[in-house]
Amino acid sequence: MATGVQSDSASDQADVHRCEDKLNIVIVGAGLAGLAAAISCALAGHRVTVFEAAKELAEIGAGLQITPNASKLFREWGLEDSIKALAAIPTVLAVHRYRDGKILAEERDFDKNLQQKYGIPFLDIHRVDLQKILYNKAISLGVIVQLDCRVPLVVSTSAGPKVVFKSGREVQSDLVVGADGLWSKCRESMLKKADEPLPTGDLAYRIVLQLDKITDPELRHWIANPQVHFWIGPYSHAVAYSIRGGTMYNIVLLCPDDLPHGLSRTTGSVSEMQALFAGWDPILTRFLKQVDQVDKWKLMHREEVASWTNLEKNFVLLGDSCHPMLPYLAQGANSSIEDGGVLRRLLSYVTSKEQLPSAITLYERLRKPRSESIARETFHQREAFHMPDGLEQQERDRLFESQLGKEISGKFPSRWTCPEVQPWLYGYDAYREADEAVKLTPFEY
Numbered sequence: 143m144a145t146g147v148q149s150d151s152a153s154d155q156a157d158v159h160r161c162e163d164k165l166n167i168v169i170v171g172a173g174l175a176g177l178a179a180a181i182s183c184a185l186a187g188h189r190v191t192v193f194e195a196a197k198e199l200a201e202i203g204a205g206l207q208i209t210p211n212a213s214k215l216f217r218e219w220g221l222e223d224s225i226k227a228l229a230a231i232p233t234v235l236a237v238h239r240y241r242d243g244k245i246l247a248e249e250r251d252f253d254k255n256l257q258q259k260y261g262i263p264f265l266d267i268h269r270v271d272l273q274k275i276l277y278n279k280a281i282s283l284g285v286i287v288q289l290d291c292r293v294p295l296v297v298s299t300s301a302g303p304k305v306v307f308k309s310g311r312e313v314q315s316d317l318v319v320g321a322d323g324l325w326s327k328c329r330e331s332m333l334k335k336a337d338e339p340l341p342t343g344d345l346a347y348r349i350v351l352q353l354d355k356i357t358d359p360e361l362r363h364w365i366a367n368p369q370v371h372f373w374i375g376p377y378s379h380a381v382a383y384s385i386r387g388g389t390m391y392n393i394v395l396l397c398p399d400d401l402p403h404g405l406s407r408t409t410g411s412v413s414e415m416q417a418l419f420a421g422w423d424p425i426l427t428r429f430l431k432q433v434d435q436v437d438k439w440k441l442m443h444r445e446e447v448a449s450w451t452n453l454e455k456n457f458v459l460l461g462d463s464c465h466p467m468l469p470y471l472a473q474g475a476n477s478s479i480e481d482g483g484v485l486r487r488l489l490s491y492v493t494s495k496e497q498l499p500s501a502i503t504l505y506e507r508l509r510k511p512r513s514e515s516i517a518r519e520t521f522h523q524r525e526a527f528h529m530p531d532g533l534e535q536q537e538r539d540r541l542f543e544s545q546l547g548k549e550i551s552g553k554f555p556s557r558w559t560c561p562e563v564q565p566w567l568y569g570y571d572a573y574r575e576a577d578e579a580v581k582l583t584p585f586e587y
């Protein structure tokens with residue numbers, strides 16, 4: 143991973159060092175959630191160390207949709223330009239019927255509309271690019287990232303929370319943020335019991351195609367002109383969008399899980415994948431013919447836990463460790479970035495160590511209900527997208543088509559453009575939420 147320092151100016155440093163005593167903050171995990179949290183805590187003026195299990199940072203080579211609720215924070219953190227330079231901004235969001243590709247919903251000028259509604263773009267980016275940008279930003283803010291440091295245990299002590307390594311090494315801090323993803327050990331430490339994620343019943347095939355390896359002019363046109371396309375069918379759907387300025391194409395196929403228990407990720411069979419989607423819209427199957435390798439991921443989730451914090455309010459969970467979800471609304475990472483944004487803003491109000499528990503209490507109060515509602519909403523999106531052919535599906539398609547070419551009103555089967563769900567997701571302002579909460583519940587001490 144390159145360690146060059148971000149060139150963007152850090153616009154979000156106004157209240158750095160408000161706290162008389164800098165807090166020592168340990169973050170477990172340097173995925174997108176952990177890096178966002180590291181930037182947040184450093185911007186709030188604290189000393190941050192990240193312990194990451196992997197020997198090198200290597201997000202998997204696939205795409206990620208960044209929605210306005212997160213792009214807003216990236217702007218605050220001075221990262222908007224570097225992200226935009228590597229992303230693609232889709233101009234259309236369309237939903238197609240799986241067999242013939244018939245358009246069920248289509249929002250043209252999606253880029254302009256979102257910019258107008260939320261003041262910030264919706265972007266599609268390669269995960270590796272985003273991870274590099276976040277990593278470099280964290281390093282430029284003085285964050286220490288220690289790789290090859292798996293944290294199996296976090297314990298609460300009267301002197302503060304402590305991460306304990308297998309070697310017996312212990313690191314005490316003022317705050318531990320558990321951002322160690324789906325298979326979180328921090329969560330188990332918090333719950334004081336083993337706690338495995340649960341299958342959702344679906345899996346994802348993840349595909350990335352390079353424009354320069356494709357000769358079919360129509361497919362090249364699709365890739366070079368960034369748009370988001372969904373194809374929805376019985377128990378399955380596909381989503382495709384351009385990344386890296388229209389030079390790469392990301393396709394995710396979602397279908398019933400046939401991986402054995404205990405196997406969460408593997409190399410998939412290209413022919414099996416093509417057979418599953420045979421008979422779907424010819425443009426999609428033509429794309430699938432270009433594929434020479436594919437990854438297969440079991441999609442997992444978790445039951446909601448009673449609390450995301452320890453009793454002392456100095457150990458907290460964030461990201462997939464506490465709110466994994468189906469990727470059907472592209473909110474797993476985006477809501478983790480929101481976690482980071484709220485944490486950053488609350489920590490910037492902390493003027494003494496004694497106030498930390500108040501900040502963490504508010505963090506949980508703000509973040510837990512929202513993230514858990516988003517996770518539930520992803521399952522509703524599955525119901526709406528995966529209907530088997532039949533009366534209910536015909537009713538859904540009539541509703542879709544009744545709104546074609548019009549400004550959508552009322553509940554809509556695709557939450558991506560639903561006038562009720564989209565503003566709730568994309569209009570979220572993490573800093574405003576934190577500011578208002580602090581105003582209503584000022585910190586004790």
Ligand SMILES: Cc1cc2nc3c(=O)[nH]c(=O)nc-3n(C[C@H](O)[C@H](O)[C@H](O)COP(=O)(O)OP(=O)(O)OC[C@H]3O[C@@H](n4cnc5c(N)ncnc54)[C@H](O)[C@@H]3O)c2cc1C
Pocket residue numbers: 170171172173174175176193194195196205206207208291292293294321322323324325326327328346348394439441460461462463466469471472473474475476477478
């Ligand atoms: C197919 C698919 C498509 C998706 N598309 C989108 C999308 O478009 N938009 C979106 O917002 N979200 C999307 N998501 C969800 C998103 O990828 C996740 O929600 C997000 O990456 C979670 O980030 P995280 O940092 O919490 O977890 P992770 O990315 O899992 O990172 C956890 C990190 O912690 C490290 N770690 C683990 N255990 C330990 C330990 N014990 N000690 C130290 N380090 C540890 C890991 O090595 C890793 O680096 C998608 C998910 C899938 C499966």
